[in-house]
Amino acid sequence: MGTGHKDGSAGATRQLDAVVIGAGFAGLCALYKFRDVLGLEVQVYETGNGVGGTWYWNRYPGARCDSESFYYCFSFDDDLAQEWEWSGKYPEQPEIERYLNHVADRFDLRRDIQLATRVTHARFDDATNRWEVRTEHGECVSAQFLVTAVGCLSAANLPDIPGRDSFEGELCHTARWPSDGIDFTGKRVGLIGTGSTGIQAAPVIASEADHLTVFQRTPNFSVPARHAAFAPEDQAEIKKDYAEIFRLTRESPAGFPYFPIDRSTHDVSADEREEILEGLWEEGGFKFLWGGFNDLLLDPAANEIASEFVRNKIRETVKDPETAELLCPKCHPYGSKRPPIDTDYYETFNRDNVSLVDLKTTPIEEITPTGLRTSSAEYAFDVLVFATGFDAMTGSLLRIDIEGAGGVRLADSWAEGPRSFLGLQVAGFPNLFTITGPGSPSVLVNMPVAIEHHVDWIADCIQHMQREGKTRVETTASAQEAWVEHVAEVSTYSLLGRANSWYVGANIPGKPRVVAPYAGGQPLYRERCEAVVNSDYEGLEFGG
Numbered sequence: 001m002g003t004g005h006k007d008g009s010a011g012a013t014r015q016l017d018a019v020v021i022g023a024g025f026a027g028l029c030a031l032y033k034f035r036d037v038l039g040l041e042v043q044v045y046e047t048g049n050g051v052g053g054t055w056y057w058n059r060y061p062g063a064r065c066d067s068e069s070f071y072y073c074f075s076f077d078d079d080l081a082q083e084w085e086w087s088g089k090y091p092e093q094p095e096i097e098r099y100l101n102h103v104a105d106r107f108d109l110r111r112d113i114q115l116a117t118r119v120t121h122a123r124f125d126d127a128t129n130r131w132e133v134r135t136e137h138g139e140c141v142s143a144q145f146l147v148t149a150v151g152c153l154s155a156a157n158l159p160d161i162p163g164r165d166s167f168e169g170e171l172c173h174t175a176r177w178p179s180d181g182i183d184f185t186g187k188r189v190g191l192i193g194t195g196s197t198g199i200q201a202a203p204v205i206a207s208e209a210d211h212l213t214v215f216q217r218t219p220n221f222s223v224p225a226r227h228a229a230f231a232p233e234d235q236a237e238i239k240k241d242y243a244e245i246f247r248l249t250r251e252s253p254a255g256f257p258y259f260p261i262d263r264s265t266h267d268v269s270a271d272e273r274e275e276i277l278e279g280l281w282e283e284g285g286f287k288f289l290w291g292g293f294n295d296l297l298l299d300p301a302a303n304e305i306a307s308e309f310v311r312n313k314i315r316e317t318v319k320d321p322e323t324a325e326l327l328c329p330k331c332h333p334y335g336s337k338r339p340p341i342d343t344d345y346y347e348t349f350n351r352d353n354v355s356l357v358d359l360k361t362t363p364i365e366e367i368t369p370t371g372l373r374t375s376s377a378e379y380a381f382d383v384l385v386f387a388t389g390f391d392a393m394t395g396s397l398l399r400i401d402i403e404g405a406g407g408v409r410l411a412d413s414w415a416e417g418p419r420s421f422l423g424l425q426v427a428g429f430p431n432l433f434t435i436t437g438p439g440s441p442s443v444l445v446n447m448p449v450a451i452e453h454h455v456d457w458i459a460d461c462i463q464h465m466q467r468e469g470k471t472r473v474e475t476t477a478s479a480q481e482a483w484v485e486h487v488a489e490v491s492t493y494s495l496l497g498r499a500n501s502w503y504v505g506a507n508i509p510g511k512p513r514v515v516a517p518y519a520g521g522q523p524l525y526r527e528r529c530e531a532v533v534n535s536d537y538e539g540l541e542f543g544g
């Protein structure tokens with residue numbers, strides 16, 4: 001389809017079929033599918049100096065996957081799945097980055113990826129039905145389709161704490177970790193944040209530093225990962241069953257190769273319940289969330305039983321009862337904040353060189369040149385680590401100035417919170433597709449599974465347009481409205497919106513409170529996406 005030149009030289013604007021923003025899991029998958037399967041001319045722009053997205057940026061100590069390696073990967077190519085060897089259940093960041101680099105090489109993707117290039121603007125031209133895309137380097141290209149593969153958790157949130165820039169030691173956000181690392185030996189370290197990242201980082205920092213002080217605003221429920229290396233026979237077993245494993249990931253509620261058990265918490269006796277919860281705890285990982293009782297995220301009373309089970313595990317593990325109580329979440333249901341899984345997180349608080357500060361009772365007042373001052377004490381640090389998360393779901397999209405039909409800006413369209421059709425298209429923004437956009441299950445599903453589903457759906461839609469000779473596709477305002485209402489309604493049945501979490505934008509001051517991911521589960525979502533295709537794309541309008 002494409003007619004453009006690739007050298008970016010002066011003269012006619014380069015004409016592309018698609019621009020993809022981002023070269024993480026989503027961008028790599030999209031490039032492969034659009035270029036090698038559909039035959040489109042595609043340019044990928046990536047801000048980082050390497051491919052990998054999340055797995056390029058998040059190099060903090062302890063960074064590792066918390067879904068199991070053998071299904072936190074691509075399923076689109078059998079040979080790829082058979083060839084790649086994972087070292088164990090939960091690989092560390094460098095291994096996943098190596099995997100994504102292998103994918104880039106294996107499918108010769110690099111020639112169409114421009115690294116170290118941030119897309120700053122994208123403007124839709126109504127007259128030509130094309131996007132004009134500009135980069136930080138002043139390049140401008142024209143593309144029929146704009147596909148965002150920017151990640152749900154990539155716009156780092158560095159809270160504007162008074163005095164932050166006066167700190168004279170080393171200050172670093174976990175999602176912008178220096179590539180040569182930080183040497184904690186002999187250092188006094190302050191760690192702000194106890195989400196999945198802080199919980200992964202704390203044990204590793206504590207094992208290296210002179211002293212680690214963890215600043216906790218909200219305690220979190222964490223379940224042990226129970227990481228283990230794979231033996232050769234484990235890999236062989238997995239590979240024998242790969243087709244079935246991938247099928248289950250596509251059919252299960254959250255993209256894992258298992259389902260919740262078909263009983264509710266109240267269907268079983270107290271003893272049996274304890275036995276089941278104990279079994280899930282011993283097995284470790286996300287099964288505690290997605291493979292347990294089927295009412296865990298629906299029924300507050302059922303949830304409280306699981307929550308108390310985890311609290312008791314914390315009390316058993318942490319020797320100092322006061323610290324243990326501070327670590328026990330009491331103000332939100334288990335799973336309403338994205339629960340971490342960990343390796344020795346609670347055990348870390350039994351070390352002599354680790355202390356915990358409760359920011360609920362003693363909030364941070366300022367960062368000083370030498371450390372940090374709370375309402376009750378002053379702390380001196382050599383290194384301050386911000387594990388303070390992300391402007392999730394919308395941040396990475398809204399940091400690009402996206403202007404749709406009639407000059408409407410995405411930031412204005414979403415001023416009251418994100419609005420989309422299926423999390424894939426936005427009314428008023430023709431030919432824009434948002435991979436794992438807000439309004440889709442995205443972060444509530446094992447991400448590579450959610451990504452491959454979206455890339456396939458978008459590719460099918462583009463093929464449909466090619467067949468019909470159409471150059472423009474846009475969701476209708478009414479289809480979008482109905483979907484936004486459905487997403488909001490479904491979220492009322494789930495406990496997911498109950499906490500002040502990034503799921504609802506509560507971690508970013510001033511952000512509208514909206515449950516951004518679709519909480520109806522993967523099967524229902526896929527059914528809706530398929531129904532759109534089968535109804536000749538009801539909810540979308542084609543033109544050109």
Ligand code: N01
Pocket residue numbers: 064065066067153159192193194195196197198200216217218338359364387388389390443500502507
């Ligand atoms: O970020 P978070 P994260 N003052 O937002 C605290 C994925 N992930 O980077 O809870 C003091 O969860 C904040 O406190 P509170 C995963 O989906 C995956 O840890 O808002 N504290 C919280 O404790 C995860 O959910 C992997 O009260 C402040 C913490 O900082 C998502 O990324 C690994 C503060 C932020 O927690 C985000 O996790 C890691 C302030 N001003 C992450 N602002 C995998 O392995 C924020 N906090 C796949």
